[in-house]
Amino acid sequence: MSAALSNDLLLRALLRQPTPRTPVWMMRQAGRYLPEYRATRERAGSFLALCTTPDLACEVTLQPLARFRLDAAILFSDILTIPHAMNLGLDFESGEGPRIARPVQTAADIARLGVPDPERELRYVMDAVRLVRRELGGRVPLIGFAGSPWTVATYMVEGGSSKTFGAIKGLMYGAPRDLRRLLAILADATGTYLNAQIAAGAQAVMLFDTWGGVLTPSTYREFSLEYMNRIVEGLAREHDGHRVPVILFTKGGGAWLEDMVASGCDALGVDWTTDLSDARRVCGDRVALQGNLDPGVLYAPPAQIRDRVAQVLASYGAGHGHVFNLGHGIHPDVPPESALAMVEAVHELSPPYHA
């Protein structure tokens, strides 16, 4: 478990330490755009079976590393493992995103929720972490992750994906105390869950706040960031003698980076709607930045992808503390060759920024 990493660029960059080039990974790098992923998913029978079977989760976690020169593995899992462990009836089979059979909408629903024990109800995740670490053999670090309390709550309250967020916004504006109780439980469950991932071998952790961007500035601080702060405060920041960096990512949160820095995290994910040069000006040297190629660039031919990678590297500019990534997950209909062009461009074009 504590074997030295042969490639620790990601961890160094997240801690703003010198690296010879910019490390690179992709959100959702183990995913549907890869034919080998689709084959394993087919064998698993369902998305949920893929998530909950450590052998298969490990297999798909490693697939992109066999194709691309990536500097990190990220555990294949889902942000809805916690509501799944809370026994709310999670299902991915409708073809329209996740469904939760028993949504959480009243004070009584919320009062019934408990904090899952990660080594029991979420054992399959911890087993996958341990298995991936073993299979990686120190090639690159493994990133663990969870959804932010706000983001996970949107699914729990809405009963699935939503366009209007009517149910959770009705709760937020109409019965804020109930929502705070739900978010507090989720913050507790998520902190416990991430600490268990760290104990099992995750070498960095990331909080995905996919839906924080649907909030106003003040409700973002009050209902999303506040609970991410609580999680960051309670995380084991060192394990096995190594610092475990923490990354926060709010999609659509470009205007709130300064507030997010105050959480005490090590790095911020930035989507493509904010220039990294602006993000860096706001954040200074307090955090590393991760991002932020528009995932839509991967619909263009390789030469244009290379040009856009060059623009992102130039936007961050000289110096350390940049982890190259997409600004959000890779889209399922992107050709793997496009991801290859992106990764290769980072390898080729980034060293001058670290001279």
Place this chain on the structure above:
Amino acid sequence: MSAALSNDLLLRALLRQPTPRTPVWMMRQAGRYLPEYRATRERAGSFLALCTTPDLACEVTLQPLARFRLDAAILFSDILTIPHAMNLGLDFESGEGPRIARPVQTAADIARLGVPDPERELRYVMDAVRLVRRELGGRVPLIGFAGSPWTVATYMVEGGSSKTFGAIKGLMYGAPRDLRRLLAILADATGTYLNAQIAAGAQAVMLFDTWGGVLTPSTYREFSLEYMNRIVEGLAREHDGHRVPVILFTKGGGAWLEDMVASGCDALGVDWTTDLSDARRVCGDRVALQGNLDPGVLYAPPAQIRDRVAQVLASYGAGHGHVFNLGHGIHPDVPPESALAMVEAVHELSPPYHA
């Protein structure tokens, strides 16, 4: 047509002139949340029939004014009237948003497009404008509108709504000259269309850039704002002795308000992810601001809606140049009573800010 308005608060606020209170209207105020709208839509047989039948479009345009003390009518229409007039096979019947039977994806597709003559191919819109003006009898001003070239292009290229914007982003990053040609045609068509609406009687006009927020800062300026600028430059800013204010609205464009001001527009729409106090600090007294209650607030009870209206008014603060609105269209599943609570709260709470 040139009859004096008995309520011109909207026009005065858009021109940053003094008003005794803050005027209020709602994006999509003529829409599915109203049972009387659903009844007319049913009678029309289809959404497209409702749009293209001036009598019915006029009827639904006026419906919200009979219920709420609104300070403007906005023409009931759709942002896809231009591609419809270009004969691309528009259809709303799938239940999943608009479909365009013949998407525009190649240089040859783009070369075939012409600029519709508003008084011929879009005559039904102009007739509706004239009819609404007659029926309004000067009670409140009528707002005309169009989609931004970028936003309309997303539907034309994707063939409908999209989650990834893969086709148009492939074009933008891979063949930008082709996309620029398409956007130039759309800017031309849209400017001509809005000028015809003004000639027919629209007393203010608004450009809806619903999807500008999916761009990066530089591609927003290059592929969305640039073409809105061209439209604003070519608009008739006076008609019948009256100034015709122009409103630009990019959803998700809170970081780009300063760039938008330079278009020469009179007012900017602001969504709920940016505080009006911040928007006002950035824009100074160069433009009026329109917005920005989170449409999700209307899922809460009336007392909480009132509190949130108070917060928006306080965020803009003392002085003129604020038009109260939602930060985006009213959701179809909102109770009309919630809209009433919002409108009444603006009437009741805004006068002190104009003392």
